Amino acid sequence: MLRNIIFYYLLFIQFFSIAQAKIDIVYPAQKSVTINAPSAFIFGNTDENSQFYINSNPVKLWNNNFFVYVVPLNYGKNIINLTSKKSGKEETVIYTINRNRPSKGTWQQQSFTPKPADSVLYSKTIKENATVREKPATASNRVVDLPENVILYLDGKQGDYYKISETGNSEFWIHKTNISSPVNVQKEIKPKLKNIKQYSDNDYDYTKFYLSHPVLYTIKQSGKSIKLTLYGIETENNDKTISPNYEFTFNYNTPILGFDGYYQDNNFIFRRAKVKEINNKCPLKDIKIFVDAGHGGIEKGAVGPTRVNEKDINLKISKNLTEELQNAGAQVYTSRLEDKKVTLSDRVKSAKDKNTLISISIHCNSLPAGKDPYISHGTEVHYYNENAKTLAEIIQKNLVKDLNLKDNGIHKSSFALNRSTNPVSVLVETAYIINPEEYILLQNDNFQKNIAKSIKKSLEQYILSIK
Numbered sequence: 001m002l003r004n005i006i007f008y009y010l011l012f013i014q015f016f017s018i019a020q021a022k023i024d025i026v027y028p029a030q031k032s033v034t035i036n037a038p039s040a041f042i043f044g045n046t047d048e049n050s051q052f053y054i055n056s057n058p059v060k061l062w063n064n065n066f067f068v069y070v071v072p073l074n075y076g077k078n079i080i081n082l083t084s085k086k087s088g089k090e091e092t093v094i095y096t097i098n099r100n101r102p103s104k105g106t107w108q109q110q111s112f113t114p115k116p117a118d119s120v121l122y123s124k125t126i127k128e129n130a131t132v133r134e135k136p137a138t139a140s141n142r143v144v145d146l147p148e149n150v151i152l153y154l155d156g157k158q159g160d161y162y163k164i165s166e167t168g169n170s171e172f173w174i175h176k177t178n179i180s181s182p183v184n185v186q187k188e189i190k191p192k193l194k195n196i197k198q199y200s201d202n203d204y205d206y207t208k209f210y211l212s213h214p215v216l217y218t219i220k221q222s223g224k225s226i227k228l229t230l231y232g233i234e235t236e237n238n239d240k241t242i243s244p245n246y247e248f249t250f251n252y253n254t255p256i257l258g259f260d261g262y263y264q265d266n267n268f269i270f271r272r273a274k275v276k277e278i279n280n281k282c283p284l285k286d287i288k289i290f291v292d293a294g295h296g297g298i299e300k301g302a303v304g305p306t307r308v309n310e311k312d313i314n315l316k317i318s319k320n321l322t323e324e325l326q327n328a329g330a331q332v333y334t335s336r337l338e339d340k341k342v343t344l345s346d347r348v349k350s351a352k353d354k355n356t357l358i359s360i361s362i363h364c365n366s367l368p369a370g371k372d373p374y375i376s377h378g379t380e381v382h383y384y385n386e387n388a389k390t391l392a393e394i395i396q397k398n399l400v401k402d403l404n405l406k407d408n409g410i411h412k413s414s415f416a417l418n419r420s421t422n423p424v425s426v427l428v429e430t431a432y433i434i435n436p437e438e439y440i441l442l443q444n445d446n447f448q449k450n451i452a453k454s455i456k457k458s459l460e461q462y463i464l465s466i467k
């Protein structure tokens with residue numbers, strides 16, 4: 001009996017070690033997933049010289065035997081059979097994808113509790129980057145990220161958000177976790193503006209507002225002017241004509257590059273990057289540029305069908321770009337030159353700390369479940385602020401032309417690496433890692449170099465356009 005068991009056990013081991021053809025499914029990562037869409041893509045790789053089938057349909061194998069396949073999904077449970085056949089041997093893996101019927105939402109409007117009459121709700125921000133939003137919801141647009149210790153007066157509460165008072169026609173909300181517990185106070189003591197001073201250094205023109213206490217602020221660009229609003233303050237001499245909100249408009253006759261505001265103790269500093277004299281022959285000479293290779297370390301980014309990681313492609317392109325820019329005379333700073341994790345806030349902070357004029361973040365695109373990687377591919381540039389739109393347009397136009405990629409246009413989207421108004425920030429989604437042809441291109445040395453060359457050319461054109 002024992003002998004029989006050992007015999008079958010050995011036979012079992014032998015059978016699998018010989019007959020098992022490799023099927024490496026990269027996506028979906030689990031064998032049972034829910035995808036609520038009419039189709040799902042599956043990608044991975046298999047053995048050399050094998051035939052590959054999904055639900056009995058032959059599947060094209062690309063370089064290095066990878067496949068990218070789209071299966072239609074019915075409502076309920078979809079069984080996906082993935083079979084690899086090689087010299088008479090066969091291996092099948094079964095995946096199940098559930099697709100749920102759309103359910104009716106049970107969203108409820110939360111009611112607004114106003115502050116008590118004849119009193120003021122007083123609070124303070126209790127942490128760095130306390131985000132103020134346009135609506136009482138996490139998905140709502142950001143207005144500003146405040147530092148710690150900013151005085152806020154509140155009108156009332158809706159859900160977990162408080163509404164900030166005296167903000168004129170704008171509505172501003174802050175999540176309860178960002179502020180101290182609001183207390184009712186009888187008399188509103190307003191922060192005062194004591195003085196204003198202007199000064200400059202090599203990179204910026206500064207305007208410093210001397211305040212008795214930090215307050216909520218917003219900075220908005222419109223064409224060639226920037227409006228700074230300091231909310232809820234009074235001037236030292238109680239000038240009621242500018243109370244409660246102090247507005248300061250900066251008008252320029254040159255294009256607006258990077259600008260931002262921050263607190264130094266109680267004093268608010270607005271700064272704007274200087275437009276220096278431009279060297280026509282060598283436009284990038286001495287220009288400070290931040291090159292960010294997306295992801296890194298344990299953050300792989302998207303993973304391609306043969307498990308090449310986005311982070312590694314991003315790094316190669318970024319290194320090429322760094323070299324191109326340095327050869328063109330630019331002063332380049334990078335978020336990473338090796339495979340390591342760098343937090344988003346550290347990336348943004350180092351771009352600012354180095355007083356860079358432009359920040360470029362390099363990525364490869366991928367798709368959410370339910371999309372078709374044969375239809376969605378190509379190149380696109382993401383910007384968020386008005387001052388980065390021209391740069392995004394120039395990079396997009398050149399990448400499409402120089403690399404013969406599908407033009408997905410420029411997109412206004414809010415990512416950590418393009419949300420700041422200083423430096424002028426864009427994020428480039430070079431091409432799609434899960435589109436077979438672009439996946440092959442993205443791994444090609446020349447393609448990586450040509451992306452870098454194209455972006456360098458765009459930066460030169462951008463700098464010349466500032467004049």
Ligand SMILES: [Zn+2]
Binds near residue numbers: 294295301302310363
């Ligand atoms: Zn990415």
